[in-house]
Amino acid sequence: MSLLRRSTLLRNGLLALCGLGIMLAVTEGLSDYRNTQLANIAVTVCAVAGLTVLTGLSGQISLGNGAFMFVGAYTVGLLLMHNPGTNNGELVLVLAASALVAAVAGGLVGVAAARLRGPYLAGITLALALGLPALPEYSHFQGKLGGHAGLNFLAPNPPGGMNFFRWQAWVCLIGAVVTLFLLANLSRSRVGRAFRAVRDDEISASLAGLSVARVQILAFTVSAACAGLAGGLFAVINGNVLPSGFPISLSLSLLAAAVFGGLGTLSGAVYGSIIVTLLPQWSYDLAHAFSMPDRVQLNLPQAVYGAGLILGMLLFPLGIQGGVRRIWALGRNALRTKPAGN
Amino acid sequence: MTSGLVLDNVVTTYGAVRALDGVSLDVADGKITAVLGANGAGKTTLLRTVNGLVRPAAGSIRFGGHDLLATPVERIVTLGIAHVPEGRGVITELTVEENLRLGALWRSDRRRETVNGLATVYEMFPPLAERRDRAADTLSGGERQMLAIGRALMSRPSLLLLDEPSLGLAPRITAQIMATLRRLSAEDGLTVVLVEQNARSALSVADSAVILNLGRVVASGAADDLAGDEQLRHAYLGF
Amino acid sequence: MTFLNLVISGAANGVVYAAVALALVLIWRSTGILNFAQGGMLMFTTFIAWDLVHLHGANYWVGLVVALLAGLVLGAVVERVLIRPIEGGPPINPVIVTLGLLLLLEAVAGMIWGSGVSSFAPEFSLNDYHVGHQLILFSPDYLFIVLAVLGVMVALYVLFQHTPIGLRMRASAFNPEVARLLGVRVGRLLTLGWGLAAMVGALAGVLIAGTQPGYINPNAFDGLLILGFTAAVVGGLDSPLGALAGGLLVGVIQQLLDNYVSIDLDSFYTFVVLLVVLMLRPSGLFSRTAVRRV
Numbered sequence: 001m002s003l004l005r006r007s008t009l010l011r012n013g014l015l016a017l018c019g020l021g022i023m024l025a026v027t028e029g030l031s032d033y034r035n036t037q038l039a040n041i042a043v044t045v046c047a048v049a050g051l052t053v054l055t056g057l058s059g060q061i062s063l064g065n066g067a068f069m070f071v072g073a074y075t076v077g078l079l080l081m082h083n084p085g086t087n088n089g090e091l092v093l094v095l096a097a098s099a100l101v102a103a104v105a106g107g108l109v110g111v112a113a114a115r116l117r118g119p120y121l122a123g124i125t126l127a128l129a130l131g132l133p134a135l136p137e138y139s140h141f142q143g144k145l146g147g148h149a150g151l152n153f154l155a156p157n158p159p160g161g162m163n164f165f166r167w168q169a170w171v172c173l174i175g176a177v178v179t180l181f182l183l184a185n186l187s188r189s190r191v192g193r194a195f196r197a198v199r200d201d202e203i204s205a206s207l208a209g210l211s212v213a214r215v216q217i218l219a220f221t222v223s224a225a226c227a228g229l230a231g232g233l234f235a236v237i238n239g240n241v242l243p244s245g246f247p248i249s250l251s252l253s254l255l256a257a258a259v260f261g262g263l264g265t266l267s268g269a270v271y272g273s274i275i276v277t278l279l280p281q282w283s284y285d286l287a288h289a290f291s292m293p294d295r296v297q298l299n300l301p302q303a304v305y306g307a308g309l310i311l312g313m314l315l316f317p318l319g320i321q322g323g324v325r326r327i328w329a330l331g332r333n334a335l336r337t338k339p340a341g342n
Numbered sequence: 343m344t345s346g347l348v349l350d351n352v353v354t355t356y357g358a359v360r361a362l363d364g365v366s367l368d369v370a371d372g373k374i375t376a377v378l379g380a381n382g383a384g385k386t387t388l389l390r391t392v393n394g395l396v397r398p399a400a401g402s403i404r405f406g407g408h409d410l411l412a413t414p415v416e417r418i419v420t421l422g423i424a425h426v427p428e429g430r431g432v433i434t435e436l437t438v439e440e441n442l443r444l445g446a447l448w449r450s451d452r453r454r455e456t457v458n459g460l461a462t463v464y465e466m467f468p469p470l471a472e473r474r475d476r477a478a479d480t481l482s483g484g485e486r487q488m489l490a491i492g493r494a495l496m497s498r499p500s501l502l503l504l505d506e507p508s509l510g511l512a513p514r515i516t517a518q519i520m521a522t523l524r525r526l527s528a529e530d531g532l533t534v535v536l537v538e539q540n541a542r543s544a545l546s547v548a549d550s551a552v553i554l555n556l557g558r559v560v561a562s563g564a565a566d567d568l569a570g571d572e573q574l575r576h577a578y579l580g581f
Numbered sequence: 582m583t584f585l586n587l588v589i590s591g592a593a594n595g596v597v598y599a600a601v602a603l604a605l606v607l608i609w610r611s612t613g614i615l616n617f618a619q620g621g622m623l624m625f626t627t628f629i630a631w632d633l634v635h636l637h638g639a640n641y642w643v644g645l646v647v648a649l650l651a652g653l654v655l656g657a658v659v660e661r662v663l664i665r666p667i668e669g670g671p672p673i674n675p676v677i678v679t680l681g682l683l684l685l686l687e688a689v690a691g692m693i694w695g696s697g698v699s700s701f702a703p704e705f706s707l708n709d710y711h712v713g714h715q716l717i718l719f720s721p722d723y724l725f726i727v728l729a730v731l732g733v734m735v736a737l738y739v740l741f742q743h744t745p746i747g748l749r750m751r752a753s754a755f756n757p758e759v760a761r762l763l764g765v766r767v768g769r770l771l772t773l774g775w776g777l778a779a780m781v782g783a784l785a786g787v788l789i790a791g792t793q794p795g796y797i798n799p800n801a802f803d804g805l806l807i808l809g810f811t812a813a814v815v816g817g818l819d820s821p822l823g824a825l826a827g828g829l830l831v832g833v834i835q836q837l838l839d840n841y842v843s844i845d846l847d848s849f850y851t852f853v854v855l856l857v858v859l860m861l862r863p864s865g866l867f868s869r870t871a872v873r874r875v
């Protein structure tokens with residue numbers, strides 16, 4: 001027991017294993033449709049968790065994590081297209097490659113990002129989100145990257161005749177849990193403390209001997225790796241990738257999810273991802289219930305992301321979790337001071 | 343006269359810090375009142391509370407029949423109160439003349455007032471006249487102080503609040519500025535509240551003075567009496 | 582001659598980027614906020630003009646004026662309702678709020694006008710001029726664009742530099758506290774500043790919408806926002822003249838790359854140009870503050 005308490009690694013590991021076990025068991029009873037939803041949530045969790053660590057812990061903003069998803073997705077797309085018959089064991093390597101390639105891209109952008117602050121950083125990452133997905137359309141790359149039509153490929157077959165949708169959910173859940181496990185340990189570690197130190201006060205962090213630039217580049221790399229893995233998983237469950245699959249609104253919806261859940265918290269990344277992933281379905285249901293025209297229904301989720309980002313900032317400047325925590329603290333203080341007052 | 347500035351039991355807090363802790367003050371009309379005290383005594387807070395930049399937790403502040411606590415910051419100047427902020431507060435991105443124009447911009451008769459005011463200020467501070475089209479960030483410390491005072495005078499105030507005008511200035515320039523204040527008070531009947539670290543030079547021009555310590559008035563009276571009270575001088579003024 | 586032509590047509594495009602840059606600069610200068618919603622705001626006002634002209638048969642000029650007024654109102658409302666409450670908070674908050682507004686405006690436009698593409702017919706001809714037998718990549722419509730943007734810039738210059746209200750606006754932007762002590766109603770002037778900025782943006786939107794058939798749809802202006810941002814950064818982000826210079830430069834570079842490399846990479850170039858500028862001179866190529874900061 002005391003060993004558990006001391007070793008966060010062990011505790012997080014056990015927690016991750018338990019969570020994974022429960023979720024994998026749950027997929028058994030779910031419909032194909034629900035399993036697909038679960039897979040999509042898990043994909044979003046990977047990307048949002050990476051973003052929330054970047055923005056919430058290290059204090060840098062990125063509006064370009066959709067671009068790193070693009071990198072991861074095309075990495076997986078190319079590898080699977082050129083290696084038909086990839087098995088499930090090799091898929092692990094393929095997904096690792098998607099995270100790795102995106103990490104390299106993230107590191108490169110991070111070098112630039114480390115010199116930039118606030119709105120400059122936001123602007124250039126937004127430019128990245130818009131510019132990078134244009135690459136496949138370049139005539140010289142079209143042969144390799146498939147141009148407008150994107151890449152089509154076959155994902156490995158489920159092992160042992162397992163249900164295809166359940167298998168998808170498994171792959172993505174494992175990816176998400178591994179991501180959360182690694183990030184949770186990272187944020188408790190020396191590196192996580194360095195992230196926070198740089199976020200809170202760059203000058204005192206550098207006086208304390210931290211290389212601010214190196215810490216920020218590392219944060220960008222980690223965040224991009226998570227986004228890359230998310231993109232890779234996204235490619236695996238879709239069987240194709242398209243340049244148009246990575247619009248600016250994708251990057252912004254990741255930000256929305258991170259903000260909804262409370263920037264900087266991994267559990268918040270999970271809540272936020274659930275909201276953002278299920279929103280289109282809810283809006284579809286709502287639109288049907290009120291027989292709204294298609295164009296309203298199609299745009300409703302994005303309207304909610306937008307309104308949610310705005311309201312979130314106006315009502316809870318520290319994120320929803322921050323807000324909840326504040327209300328909680330207020331309530332506790334009220335309870336505590338009452339007896340004293342009487 | 344009841345038209346002057348009257349503070350009654352003003353309490354101003356920043357979180358847990360009580361920067362003003364029950365300050366009452368009756369500023370004599372047409373006279374110079376010095377407000378003295380160590381760093382952190384609450385002098386700046388006193389001025390900022392008068393002009394509404396911070397709102398007190400308790401107490402009242404009246405000026406010529408107006409309740410200042412019910413007056414927005416932007417209206418304070420229209421009541422005849424001008425402020426020379428700590429660290430001078432000239433707008434460095436604007437030219438000297440633009441800074442001065444701003445002083446009279448709120449007036450309905452601003453065309454005439456601006457022309458007259460500029461002439462008066464340039465006469466009072468010739469270095470400003472030579473530099474009228476330069477950006478204010480090219481001015482020296484003393485010139486900036488002249489500009490800040492000149493700009494305050496452009497609004498033709500009846501009450502002038504100055505926050506440490508001698509800060510960082512050579513003794514000769516400080517003396518010049520003090521002499522200017524003396525003259526404005528004597529000739530135009532301007533009421534001056536002069537916040538100073540430099541107690542000796544402030545007491546030399548002031549009619550009366552109050553000494554703040556930790557947000558409370560610990561002494562007040564005629565300037566000469568306070569300057570003569572050796573114990574007070576040692577305890578609070580350090581000379 | 583082709584090269585000269587590319588420079589001419591690039592500069593003509595750049596004038597529009599300059600207008601967007603100016604809209605960003607005006608707000609940045611007065612509030613330290615980068616208005617990421619600007620692309621969405623000018624998209625929305627352009628749709629309003631398009632709706633009037635193409636669905637309700639209004640005159641082009643009526644559409645243009647209504648778009649400008651809509652921009653003025655939209656900018657002012659955004660400042661009052663969304664920006665004012667988050668003043669003084671963490672600097673990331675306005676970034677998120679303006680991005681939220683961008684998403685919201687694009688979604689609402691999609692709800693009202695659909696997500697397909699529409700065309701906004703220009704008032705003047707898009708046929709290029711000829712000098713003798715030589716084609717010049719410049720048309721009456723672009724002449725109008727250049728004149729309109731430059732006209733607005735001159736008007737704003739006069740407003741800011743030579744009127745009492747302009748002096749008040751600058752004072753509130755540079756030092757709000759001192760401005761308030763001098764009787765300036767800073768809050769109102771910030772609202773006005775946002776309104777004026779959004780009006781300039783609205784002008785850019787209507788102007789560029791006419792330059793290509795099928796230009797407008799709710800997301801069509803994302804690229805314009807990035808181009809305007811790049812132009813503003815090139816110009817130092819706080820200088821209106823820098824915005825103009827930055828816009829022209831970005832327009833010309835874009836046109837040259839489109840022509841000599843490939844037009845497919847258009848939005849990628851913007852990223853590269855922005856990256857290069859930010860790496861070499863983070864405070865812009867023309868900024869006066871660069872000197873001060875060093």
Ligand SMILES: Nc1ncnc2c1ncn2[C@@H]1O[C@H](COP(=O)(O)OP(=O)(O)OP(=O)(O)O)[C@@H](O)[C@H]1O
Pocket residue numbers: 356359360361379380381382383384385386387388539
């Ligand atoms: N914005 C603020 N937030 C919190 N505390 C403040 C703030 N401004 C002043 N204080 C505190 O209030 C007290 C009075 O400060 P004030 O600036 O009025 O002092 P002062 O007499 O003007 O000092 P000095 O001579 O150094 O200018 C100090 O303890 C100061 O730390």
Ligand SMILES: [Mg+2]
Pocket residue numbers: 385386387428
């Ligand atoms: Mg002070």
